[in-house]
Amino acid sequence: MHPNALLELCAELVSAVNKLDAPADATVSAFFRQHKNLGQRERASLAETVYALLRERLKFQNLAQSGSGPMPRRLAILAWRGSDSFLGAALSPVEKQWLAQVQAISPDSLQPRLRHNLPDWLAESLLAKLGEQEFWQLAAALNEPAPLDLRVNTLKLKREEAQAQLTAAGIDAAPTPYSPIGLRIEGKPALNKLELFTQGGVEVQDEGSQLLALLLAPKRGEMVVDFCAGAGGKTLALGAAMRNTGRLYAFDVSGHRLDALKPRLARSGLSNVYPAQIAHERDDRIKRLAGKIDRVLVDAPCSGLGTLRRNPDLKWRQSPQAVAELQAKQRAILASAARLVKPGGRLVYATCSLLDAENEVIADEFCAAHPAFKRLDAADALAKAQVSGADGLVDNGALRLWPHRHATDGFFAVAWERAD
């Protein structure tokens, strides 16, 4: 495609994504479906450009004020992540001169908000939690793309065997530092045609998500509930940990998300998983299982702010009001899910949020209202699950993962045991 035509398309996509009225990945996929003629590299240039814009949106919007021509085109030029020579061929002499002027501005001379690129409410909360030095480390880590992590399906093969198969396919994979069942790949090789993937030997899953499943630590033959199973990332890890025995209920209010679990289940070889759509957290199905379940995972709906490396649009689409609404859901779901746990059973509450409001606040309120649930030390529980360096993953007895400290998405998880 002619460079200027591609830049114009990129501006069109920038304009659509920058409305922030839908998840960016959905907008990008819909755009590519409408433009089937785009090649692989052209798609990559466009997708990487809009993600770069979302990551540093405050900076780019500020710098774009100085240019001329339509704003989406200016933003596309500044955030461009395709080849430089291709961009050069698309620009007018005036645009070239403007771009050179903007590129000469030192990033250090910009105001703090144009350097961290977070909305004020979120920056204030994270700064108060982490202090100045760590806040800037986190801000930098959140603006880097995430690595590609895989979970090895230990029902089918060992981690070393999966690593050897990847090496044979020309893909470098290293063991993840904490999870004993993870592999980390640099770059984004296509995996979905590899036999290792199509035969269910590996699933894409951030190391942090793997650690949540390891914290629940379900055993052979147990009755287990994944209360907010979604498309089943954690369900699959739990089912494999149970060695395909016992019963694992995968509940969710979204039938659409549970549908996405089905092909993954088929690949995994698991036959101990029972997906079921529930109407809400007080569904009759939940009442029937009260007090009967050995382990319950609540991977609660949350702001998702721990996943900004992958979903940078979330920082612009979330708000304090949305967080307050999520807290109400989180409280209700956790209280209902807790009724399932039998005496001596384990309950884990988890989010992929960075905010105390969705994490410590919800867990502490639950503790105060449910004295029968005794908090477990996550470091002990993870060490028992063969997690390396578990002490460094825990804050006040809860799992607390940070992109800048652990190179995972941001996660929180607390585990309780029901005493009576």
Ligand SMILES: C[S@@+](CC[C@H](N)C(=O)[O-])C[C@H]1O[C@@H](n2cnc3c(N)ncnc32)[C@H](O)[C@@H]1O
């Ligand atoms: C963080 S996501 C789960 C991700 C999933 N566990 C995974 O590993 O792929 C939260 C899920 O909670 C579900 N959810 C929202 N409200 C719910 C409720 N009242 N009861 C059960 N699930 C709910 C959402 O549909 C969403 O799939």
